[in-house]
Amino acid sequence: MTAATAALRGGWRPGRGTLVAVLVVVVAGGYLLLRGRATLPHDNDAAAFRMFTDLRDWVDANRDVNPVFLFVVNYLRLGVALLVGSVQALLSGLGWAGLTVTAGALAAVLAGWRIAVLTVAGFLSFGVLGLWAASVDTLALTVSAVLLAVAIGLPLGVLAARSDRVRAVLDPVLDVMQIMPAFAYLAPMTLLFLIGEPASVLATLIYAIPPAIRISALGIRGVSATTVEAATSAGATRRQLLCGVRLPMARRAIVLAVNQTIMMALSMVVITALIDAPGLGQVIIRALERVNVGLAFDAGVAIVVMAIVLDRLTSRAADRADRTTHHPPSGADAARRPPSGAEATGQVPGDAGAGTRWPRLWRRPWPAGVRRRLSWAGAVLAVVVGALVNGGPEFPEAVRWSFAPVVNDVVRWIELTLYPVTDAVKNVLTAGVLNPLQAVLTTSPFWLVLAAVLGLGVVVSGVRAALAGAGALAGIAALGLWQHAMETLATVLLATVLTLLAGVALGVLTAGSDLASRGLRPVLDAAQTMPSFVYLLPAVALFGASRFTAIAASVIYAVPPVARLVERGLRDVPGTVVEAALSAGSTRTQLLWKVRLPVARPALLLAANQGIVMVLAMVVVGGLVGAGALGYDVVAGFAQRSDFGRGFAAGLAIVLLGVLLDRLTQGAGTERKSA
Amino acid sequence: MKRYTAALLTLTLAGCGGVTSGAGDDPDKGPVNIAINAWVGYEANAAVIKHLLEEEMGYQVEEKTLKEEVAWQGFETGEVDVIVENWGHEDLKKTYIEEKKVAVEVGPTGNQGVIGWYVPQWMAEQYPDITDWNNLNKYADLFKTSESGDKGQLLDGDPSFVTNDEALVTNLKLDYKVVYSGSEAALIKAAQAATAQRKPLLFYFYEPQWLFSQESYVRVKLPAWTEGCDADPAKVACDYPDYVLDKIASKKFQDTGGDAYTLVKNFSWTNEDQNLVADYITNQGMSADDAAAKWVAEHESVWKPWIPAA
Numbered sequence: 001m002t003a004a005t006a007a008l009r010g011g012w013r014p015g016r017g018t019l020v021a022v023l024v025v026v027v028a029g030g031y032l033l034l035r036g037r038a039t040l041p042h043d044n045d046a047a048a049f050r051m052f053t054d055l056r057d058w059v060d061a062n063r064d065v066n067p068v069f070l071f072v073v074n075y076l077r078l079g080v081a082l083l084v085g086s087v088q089a090l091l092s093g094l095g096w097a098g099l100t101v102t103a104g105a106l107a108a109v110l111a112g113w114r115i116a117v118l119t120v121a122g123f124l125s126f127g128v129l130g131l132w133a134a135s136v137d138t139l140a141l142t143v144s145a146v147l148l149a150v151a152i153g154l155p156l157g158v159l160a161a162r163s164d165r166v167r168a169v170l171d172p173v174l175d176v177m178q179i180m181p182a183f184a185y186l187a188p189m190t191l192l193f194l195i196g197e198p199a200s201v202l203a204t205l206i207y208a209i210p211p212a213i214r215i216s217a218l219g220i221r222g223v224s225a226t227t228v229e230a231a232t233s234a235g236a237t238r239r240q241l242l243c244g245v246r247l248p249m250a251r252r253a254i255v256l257a258v259n260q261t262i263m264m265a266l267s268m269v270v271i272t273a274l275i276d277a278p279g280l281g282q283v284i285i286r287a288l289e290r291v292n293v294g295l296a297f298d299a300g301v302a303i304v305v306m307a308i309v310l311d312r313l314t315s316r317a318a319d320r321a322d323r324t325t326h327h328p329p330s331g332a333d334a335a336r337r338p339p340s341g342a343e344a345t346g347q348v349p350g351d352a353g354a355g356t357r358w359p360r361l362w363r364r365p366w367p368a369g370v371r372r373r374l375s376w377a378g379a380v381l382a383v384v385v386g387a388l389v390n391g392g393p394e395f396p397e398a399v400r401w402s403f404a405p406v407v408n409d410v411v412r413w414i415e416l417t418l419y420p421v422t423d424a425v426k427n428v429l430t431a432g433v434l435n436p437l438q439a440v441l442t443t444s445p446f447w448l449v450l451a452a453v454l455g456l457g458v459v460v461s462g463v464r465a466a467l468a469g470a471g472a473l474a475g476i477a478a479l480g481l482w483q484h485a486m487e488t489l490a491t492v493l494l495a496t497v498l499t500l501l502a503g504v505a506l507g508v509l510t511a512g513s514d515l516a517s518r519g520l521r522p523v524l525d526a527a528q529t530m531p532s533f534v535y536l537l538p539a540v541a542l543f544g545a546s547r548f549t550a551i552a553a554s555v556i557y558a559v560p561p562v563a564r565l566v567e568r569g570l571r572d573v574p575g576t577v578v579e580a581a582l583s584a585g586s587t588r589t590q591l592l593w594k595v596r597l598p599v600a601r602p603a604l605l606l607a608a609n610q611g612i613v614m615v616l617a618m619v620v621v622g623g624l625v626g627a628g629a630l631g632y633d634v635v636a637g638f639a640q641r642s643d644f645g646r647g648f649a650a651g652l653a654i655v656l657l658g659v660l661l662d663r664l665t666q667g668a669g670t671e672r673k674s675a
Numbered sequence: 676m677k678r679y680t681a682a683l684l685t686l687t688l689a690g691c692g693g694v695t696s697g698a699g700d701d702p703d704k705g706p707v708n709i710a711i712n713a714w715v716g717y718e719a720n721a722a723v724i725k726h727l728l729e730e731e732m733g734y735q736v737e738e739k740t741l742k743e744e745v746a747w748q749g750f751e752t753g754e755v756d757v758i759v760e761n762w763g764h765e766d767l768k769k770t771y772i773e774e775k776k777v778a779v780e781v782g783p784t785g786n787q788g789v790i791g792w793y794v795p796q797w798m799a800e801q802y803p804d805i806t807d808w809n810n811l812n813k814y815a816d817l818f819k820t821s822e823s824g825d826k827g828q829l830l831d832g833d834p835s836f837v838t839n840d841e842a843l844v845t846n847l848k849l850d851y852k853v854v855y856s857g858s859e860a861a862l863i864k865a866a867q868a869a870t871a872q873r874k875p876l877l878f879y880f881y882e883p884q885w886l887f888s889q890e891s892y893v894r895v896k897l898p899a900w901t902e903g904c905d906a907d908p909a910k911v912a913c914d915y916p917d918y919v920l921d922k923i924a925s926k927k928f929q930d931t932g933g934d935a936y937t938l939v940k941n942f943s944w945t946n947e948d949q950n951l952v953a954d955y956i957t958n959q960g961m962s963a964d965d966a967a968a969k970w971v972a973e974h975e976s977v978w979k980p981w982i983p984a985a
Contacts, residue, residue, distance in 0.1 A: 190748065194749075194752045195739065195741060195748070195749060195752075195754055196739075273740065274742070275741070275745065276740055276741055285740060286713075288860040289860060415868065419868075419872050426821055430821035431821070434821075435821075435824075540856075540861045540864040540865060541868045544820060544821070544865060544868070544874075545857070545862070545864075546820065547822065624861060625857060626830075626854060626855065626856045626857055627857075628857075631857070632834065635834055636834035638742070639742050639743075639833060639834045639835035641744045641767070641770075642766065
């Protein structure tokens with residue numbers, strides 16, 4: 001870690017570089033002298049684990065007695081069950097034809113006819129894949145979770161925008177919600193809300209609500225002060241100010257918040273299949289149990305299609321909202337917080353809707369008001385017709401297509417032919433990098449690691465960040481998970497480095513060529529929204545059940561947002577700077593290394609920070625394919641009653657690792673900007 | 676839909692009173708809730724029981740895909756009525772049957788469960804003496820992987836599986852390290868790869884399992900199991916016992932399940948029966964429902980006696 005950071009920073013600031021070098025030498029010396037002493041070996045029966053398990057037993061015993069459950073928790077469950085039931089009844093009541101037409105009509109009104117065509121095609125593809133019912137279930141869960149997320153998130157966003165104190169309280173909570181691996185709160189969720197849809201929707205809500213809050217807060221804060229002042233001096237009340245000025249002007253940000261919430265929710269509803277949520281997740285889990293990658297791939301494609309349709313629909317709607325207000329939220333501010341909204345899922349604002357052209361026919365002859373009324377009328381008519389046709393709850397069986405046979409053949413071929421190469425790569429990197437790194441981290445005295453983090457933090461990111469990082473490490477030690485956390489840290493660091501290498505390479509490629517950018521975009525979209533369960537098994541065949549399989553999965557998952565951020569950073573380099581360099585005789589290579597990359601540094605650092613958060617999100621998935629350590633602890637805690645405490649503690653430890661890495665890298669980014 | 680109305684009803688009736696965790700579920704003769712644990716053998720049992728309940732007896736069945744332990748929790752909350760293939764789980768039996776009294780044993784499924792250590796067929800042919808644990812240390816080098824360091828690797832499965840492997844490795848003084856794959860799918864994939872790529876692999880596995888209808892794996896003999904040799908988990912130095920797989924139901928289902936409960940109680944078949952249905956599901960691309968229908972059509976004499984007399 002220290003070496004990598006030193007290398008990263010060394011070139012630019014000699015003074016800082018020397019400090020880091022001295023630190024590295026001191027820590028390395030300390031390690032050589034004290035290796036193996038004051039380590040904290042793993043104990044499966046740590047006090048913290050027992051405490052959480054006892055807590056679980058208490059909840060178990062008091063579920064139907066304690067007033068908190070009788071009057072709050074159980075009501076919540078009932079209410080959510082009711083909501084899901086209504087949405088589900090509405091969606092499946094329309095029948096396949098009715099729902100497809102309704103979705104298409106909605107898309108036409110909100111986002112234009114191109115998106116409407118995309119939407120209809122997307123919905124039909126669910127049926128063609130033979131996954132209509134499962135897709136509708138997944139859609140119902142997603143819609144329910146998003147409705148709740150917006151209903152709760154928007155007011156919170158308004159509050160956070162208006163009050164720094166609320167924001168100070170919310171920020172760390174939202175950080176935890178986003179870094180905490182979903183697996184870690186699935187078990188507590190079933191404890192409180194039992195298995196099934198309500199627990200699934202609430203778990204999804206926890207995961208998906210942070211962008212709803214953050215982006216809407218950002219949008220409202222972005223409303224220009226002069227406009228607000230003008231309204232105030234015109235005598236607007238606080239309420240008028242909010243409903244008449246702030247909310248309408250932040251409309252684009254709010255639609256974007258919905259977009260991000262949908263994307264997060266979609267990736268979560270698959271995982272909640274593990275607590276008996278219906279839908280595509282179930283299909284994927286069944287396919288896994290049969291080791292049938294092709295079958296899982298079909299369901300994965302359905303998820304990707306659903307994500308793309310909903311993304312394009314909402315982001316195009318956001319663009320159109322923007323045209324009426326001309327007030328985009330400030331991108332730089334949006335980018336700062338690591339796991340926040342747009343960047344967290346790599347959907348760069350505005351990147352989805354390339355243009356907002358309307359067909360001429362609609363544009364010219366009618367005034368806007370009439371046009372809007374006409375399109376609504378048309379939509380309502382279409383929905384009525386669709387609902388009358390209905391088509392029934394199942395898509396006609398005659399029209400079917402499955403990727404399964406092809407995918408299975410391709411996967412088999414890849415597994416057999418690539419295996420020698422991938423195995424060699426794994427062995428070299430494991431023996432050369434991963435094992436030594438892990439050995440250093442696990443055999444160092446724990447206080448030496450703490451001191452190293454503190455020292456590095458102070459040099460790189462300032463005292464506050466250093467204290468936060470060290471505090472997170474101390475928390476991990478207190479949870480009794482030091483050993484496992486150090487093992488996980490080693491894996492995460494290697495995965496992050498590989499992610500950055502791949503992400504920067506792709507970002508440079510796509511920033512340099514519009515063709516590459518357009519060609520790679522669907523691939524990146526798919527890599528990001530395809531549930532990782534789908535590609536885990538081929539990865540196991542290629543890399544064996546090992547830490548490296550987890551690394552491969554994290555790289556696939558984390559590269560897209562990194563590549564997007566790098567691309568945007570490079571494209572945002574002012575044309576004047578590039579021109580100046582060119583006229584001074586720079587070659588293309590020099591231009592890249594000496595000008596564009598250095599100028600895009602803030603974006604690169606943000607990409608690094610983002611990459612780490614994404615890689616951390618995959619730690620638990622790694623536990624399912626032989627990576628062990630914290631990921632396995634979480635998986636075990638979910639599967640095994642007696643390990644509940646360990647699993648929960650491991651979930652917290654992953655959050656703390658996230659805090660540690662985030663503070664260190666984020667500090668580097670901010671400091672550099674102000675410098 | 677039915678549950679939705681029930682939830683609505685409860686919410687309106689409850690007014691300002693508190694509600695219990697089971698509220699909203701249909702109190703009287705609702706559907707039969709069968710837990711589905713994530714392995715195909717289990718699914719075969721469930722599919723046949725479901726088919727008979729629905730097609731022969733006119734019941735409605737809901738399947739709930741859950742991890743084993745989560746399914747047991749469902750007995751308490753009323754979300755699960757039956758588990759149709761239970762592997763041991765003495766601790767859970769103690770908690771839910773003896774202490775909480777929310778579940779009952781419903782007798783064996785007729786299937787014999789085997790747990791043990793396995794190697795791929797080609798290894799047993801190439802190194803004939805590898806199937807005796809005494810020789811495992813001799814071959815430890817073969818099983819080295821990136822995860823096991825300088826020891827041999829013993830690959831284990833899902834955390835919920837019953838295992839004594841760490842204690843076995845220690846107590847038998849084996850030069851091996853237990854590596855947890857973390858899921859059944861990863862374990863099976865590793866086993867398949869070991870055959871396809873002729874990669875040495877020593878792994879924890881079990882029968883009945885559909886993989887055996889595709890490829891052969893040979894069990895490694897550990898010191899024979901004797902009554903009580905595995906009493907102290909830390910000191911185990913003997914093989915796994917044969918498991919009599921059984922069915923578990925909620926107390927509520929026993930009391931109110933009527934004929935549906937009787938069918939579950941009567942259900943009993945052989946490993947061959949289960950492997951056949953599991954083979955339909957995994958290797959012949961049938962859905963669980965179709966596989967069950969096919970088996971039921973072909974084996975009337977087996978299932979006829981399970982149906983309670985009207």
